[in-house]
Amino acid sequence: MDFQNGFKADSHFSLSRRSFLSSAIATTLGIQPYNFSAAESPVTSKAQIAITFDLEMSRQYPRRDMLEWDFQKGNLNQETKAYSLKAAEIASGLNGLVHYFCVGRVLEQEDIQWLKTISELGHPIGNHTYDHVNVWATDPEKTQFRFQRSPWLLGGKSADQVIRQNIRLTTEAMKQRLNISPDGFRTPGGSSTALDAREDLQNMLLAEGFSWVSSKYPSHKYSSPDTEPDNDIYQSILTAQKEAQPYIYPSGLVEIPMSPISDVGAFRTSHWKLKYFLKSVELCIQQAIEQGSVFDFLCHPSIMYVEDPHFETVKLICKLVNQSGGRAEIVGLSDIAKSVPRKTS
Template sequence: MIVRAELPPGVRCAVALSYDLEMCAGYSPVYINHGRIMPSLRDYTLSLCETASAHDVELQFFYVGNGLEDADIGYLEHIVAAGHSIDNHTYSHMPLTTADTDALADELALTNKRLRERLGVESVVLRAPGGYAGGLNLLEVNQRTILDAGFQWVSSHTDATMGKYGAAHDVAAASRLQPYVYPTGLIEIPFQGWMDRIFFDFEHCVDPDALESWRRVAGHQPVPEGWNCPWTSEGVLDSWIEFNLAAFDYAYDHGLLWTPVWHPYTHYLHDPQNRVLPALLRHIRNKADPVAMLTMREAGSALTVQG
């Protein structure tokens, strides 16, 4: 079976940019990932939404459900009211590859319930915590667990070739890992290109000890005004912007759907002035031909299965 992305008429290419909204384990003193977003990161996320709205773009967020136990979820209500989408990222950042599929079923159902009760959202697309080089290909029971929880689409397959074959290969990310159907009928929408976490905190990390000491002492706390990330070198943010503009250009030139995966927390640390999203959206809106900016829900709806 082949999956094709049907782009809206007259559109040159499509971008489905999504953010995993979470307190990443890699920035946690105790390596715990959760959805109880600290106030400064709430503000930062709202500024991303403002940037998107100013360019007439709706963003896609995937949210770790345990944050929906917070009394104050006004920031999430605001995100939904502004037209952005929030979908399921499990309840506790549980890997979708787990052998304990009963626990996975509970996590998916509980997060769906909380999204429905607290935000009036019916989740239809699931983002995998972490992502996997082979997707969920050998895990039929996990695929069925996801389908049974009501999802049509899962986004779990990462591009393990990034950084291995040179810049031209990296930029051509949208040509690889197209959406596909698992034998169970579940549709996979892979992560394309560099994930921000990998780019900044692994690939371009020049001082892993500095990241480790920051994480232990200051992780999951607001960074002071003017803070400079001690584990990356100067210029890495410019490289990130350059990569994303070029990856977009590739999708534009080849008429592709491009599905990058980012995190508000990673951008809060590495792009405190919020330069990346405005630069990308300006670049996209300055193109001669129209570009469809889609949420992952819309990207899923644009997919047709043939054969």
């Protein structure tokens, strides 16, 4: 499933910024664009663009029959580690930043110098639980495939206790082996309802020292496998992107949603070619820049080293931001969290 289509990100940058950003989305989707004059051009805040990598192994990669990773999410192979480090170096060279989320079992591996180097380069690393557990689970054995195969590992703990321990272990592992505290928390998997109805999880994360979480993934349409996405699919993703904006729970915890479409949905579910993925990313960033909104790009290096071996997506995001005329910036999720307006009484 290695798509080598020769698509070059550099071909995206020949149009003027203002007219391009206001009309490219509409034109691509077959909608008549509205041209703003200088006097009536809408004033928006600076768009915040995040590049996030979840450090875990992914089923069906590098081959479709690879399912064992569900039980060994933190046993990163050499290709995944090398891709993660190279992406950090490329982003740094393009005035960019990558926010990583680490599954704690990664830190059991003997050599973690690659991850230390990522941190030393200034890229933030967050907590992604120790075993990649489902934080929404209420049955302890359903928190992770590993515990269904080896239930004795649960030690009689409740789902709440399993999840809390998984979070704490990762925080402690990061402190001991990386000498850093986690920069935020991302749930393994995402939910269109986020933690909206789970005040218990909100309070758990707050108690564990986190001020923000990235748990929401908005619903959108997917194209059939091995089928080129049509305009309806892209429009659905753009609509969902508007639902992927940060907000604050009543508990005070900040939610920073993951933006569609993820590499899992694009490549593993719909079997997209890389050029379809790049088009979706570009459309979403154009929309974010035009609206002064947030785009939280989500991917997994264990997938991307197969699907995007030349880092075209990271390069594209950095170039779009660098050529936005100051209308966008690449930031970590903590910077986004600080920018979310809080209600005043």
